[in-house]
Amino acid sequence: MANDVGSIPDLVQKKHDVGEVVKIICLGDSAVGKSKLMERFLMDEYRPQQMSTYALTLYHHQTTIGNKNVVVDFWDTAGQERFQSMHPSYYHKAHACIMVFDVQRKITYKNLYNWYKELREYRPEIPCCVVANKIDADLKMAQRSFNFGKKHGLPLYYVSAADGTNVVKMFRDMIKKALDYKQNPRDFIDEVLQELENFDLEKKEENSEADEDGLKTESPEFV
Amino acid sequence: MSFEAKRCGVQFNPPSIVLLYVHTDTKKMRKRIIPVRSFSKYSDCSLAAENLKNHPRHRDYLDRVSQSQLEKLHIILRDHLQGFSLEHSLASFQLNADEDLNKLDDEILARKKGQMDKLFEMNKKHKDDPDFVYDLEVDFGKKSQEKCSWDEESDDGF
Ligand SMILES: Nc1nc2c(ncn2[C@@H]2O[C@H](COP(=O)(O)OP(=O)(O)O)[C@@H](O)[C@H]2O)c(=O)[nH]1
Ligand SMILES: [Mg+2]
Numbered sequence: 189m190a191n192d193v194g195s196i197p198d199l200v201q202k203k204h205d206v207g208e209v210v211k212i213i214c215l216g217d218s219a220v221g222k223s224k225l226m227e228r229f230l231m232d233e234y235r236p237q238q239m240s241t242y243a244l245t246l247y248h249h250q251t252t253i254g255n256k257n258v259v260v261d262f263w264d265t266a267g268q269e270r271f272q273s274m275h276p277s278y279y280h281k282a283h284a285c286i287m288v289f290d291v292q293r294k295i296t297y298k299n300l301y302n303w304y305k306e307l308r309e310y311r312p313e314i315p316c317c318v319v320a321n322k323i324d325a326d327l328k329m330a331q332r333s334f335n336f337g338k339k340h341g342l343p344l345y346y347v348s349a350a351d352g353t354n355v356v357k358m359f360r361d362m363i364k365k366a367l368d369y370k371q372n373p374r375d376f377i378d379e380v381l382q383e384l385e386n387f388d389l390e391k392k393e394e395n396s397e398a399d400e401d402g403l404k405t406e407s408p409e410f411v
Numbered sequence: 412m413s414f415e416a417k418r419c420g421v422q423f424n425p426p427s428i429v430l431l432y433v434h435t436d437t438k439k440m441r442k443r444i445i446p447v448r449s450f451s452k453y454s455d456c457s458l459a460a461e462n463l464k465n466h467p468r469h470r471d472y473l474d475r476v477s478q479s480q481l482e483k484l485h486i487i488l489r490d491h492l493q494g495f496s497l498e499h500s501l502a503s504f505q506l507n508a509d510e511d512l513n514k515l516d517d518e519i520l521a522r523k524k525g526q527m528d529k530l531f532e533m534n535k536k537h538k539d540d541p542d543f544v545y546d547l548e549v550d551f552g553k554k555s556q557e558k559c560s561w562d563e564e565s566d567d568g569f
Contacts (some may be wrong), residue, residue: 218512219524224531231538231545270513291509294561324534330551332559346551350534356546 207250207257210366213280214264215274215303216288217296221321222264222365224349229359236264243268246280253364260363272302279310284366287342288319288357291329300336313374315341315365320356324348416475419484426450426488428463428481432472445469447485452492456485479525486522 214222226247227234237246247262258281263282268274285307289296300318318337323330323346330346337344345358418431420488424445430443438506464473464518483504491499503522512523536543 218515219527220518232569267517270515272513292514295511297561323527325530329559331556333553333556334559335562346549348534350531351536352544352547353549354547357548360546404414 195402207252207259208367208370210258210262210283210370212284212362213278213282213285213367214262214286214288215225215307216269216319217290217293217299218267218269220288220290220293220296221287221349222286225286225319225321225347225355226262226264228349228352228355229410238266240266242275242277245290251363254261258363258367260366272299272314273306276310278305280310282314283370284314284362285311285316286319286362287316288321291320291322292325297334297336303334304340313369315362315369317345317358317362318342320346321349323353324351414472414474416473419480421484421487423488423491426492427486428488430472430476434522443469443472447488450485450488450492452489454485454489456482456489459485539565 214226216222223245226236230249232245234247237248239246243266245264245266247264249260249262250258251258263278265278268278287300287303289300304316306356308398318334320334322328325348329383334344335408336342343352343361347354347358349355413435415433415435416430417433417440420429420487421427427444427446431444431511432443433440441454445463447459447463460478461567463481463485464476464478465471487497487500490503491497497509503519504526506526515523535553536547538545
């Protein structure tokens with residue numbers, strides 16, 4: 189198995205004591221309310237860590253799901269959305285994605301298509317949801333069905349970072365899905381990477397011939 | 412004696428903030444011109460607004476003018492010093508649902524967000540409100556749903 193405990197180095201082991209660590213990313217146009225949603229969910233815990241050189245903001249959140257401790261690293265953009273594209277490291281090892289649009293601005297809904305396309309280039313399988321934010325501004329929009337989510341099989345949440353409607357529910361659901369994904373990954377590429385990491389540890393000395401093709405045939409259960 | 416601010420605006424030469432107010436005793440409309448001092452195209456508008464709001468000679472007149480409005484007026488004055496037209500300044504505060512905000516620089520984006528904040532603050536539930544619910548859930552039900560017109564043109568992916 190890919191996550192054979194014996195082969196996980198010490199450092200990772202320690203992290204596991206704190207709880208499972210998952211990474212959740214936020215996507216969407218400028219000013220749709222991504223940061224306000226984080227703020228509303230985290231409340232007093234809201235202590236963003238600005239990484240201005242990378243135009244991103246990180247938030248750490250500790251919680252329990254079932255009886256498991258979970259540490260969530262939320263990644264929020266801080267202006268990188270301007271390029272309508274994110275740096276690959278933003279997507280790297282993400283376990284779930286929250287995609288937000290503003291119900292007052294159609295263009296932000298239409299742009300979901302581009303965000304989603306980019307997400308799937310890097311993370312073909314991670315759980316993702318569509319969030320219709322600012323419904324306090326126009327309650328009628330909560331009575332509208334939006335095709336985008338349906339078409340791609342993504343759950344849709346009608347939320348408001350202002351009055352709090354469905355914000356916590358959406359985040360809790362996504363943390364659960366991220367955790368579930370981490371424990372049962374479906375992205376083949378993750379497995380290959382993990383295999384490679386383990387491989388490195390075990391066979392440092394050997395001049396391994398483990399090219400990608402070789403690994404692919406070794407772990408068919410993940411395909 | 413108190414004053415009721417009615418309208419405010421700017422004057423570019425010399426850079427000043429103009430206030431129309433009513434004297435509550437006499438009910439007379441008056442105009443007050445407040446020159447902004449030591450203000451340059453590099454000044455911090457938020458700080459300038461705060462200083463003016465607390466200024467001993469002006470604060471009573473400005474009691475009903477919000478600090479964010481004073482900040483906006485300072486921004487218009489500063490834009491002018493930077494060579495921007497009044498139209499540019501006013502447009503930068505305007506929200507237009509069709510505009511692609513991804514294309515804006517930080518400064519103008521912040522102005523748009525400032526405009527959005529008015530509604531946000533109005534609708535915001537604070538955590539010390541008696542009826543605040545942290546994990547507020549609302550089920551909007553699927554039965555009464557109509558299709559959103561945004562989906563009408565059948566683009567790729569929608
Ligand atoms: N009415 C309303 N306004 C919101 C809501 N969420 C965000 N906003 C407004 O939208 C602006 C942009 O939000 P922000 O979180 O900075 O967007 P981001 O660029 O996606 O991170 C904020 O300044 C708020 O004024 C909401 O739920 N309701
Ligand atoms: Mg933001």
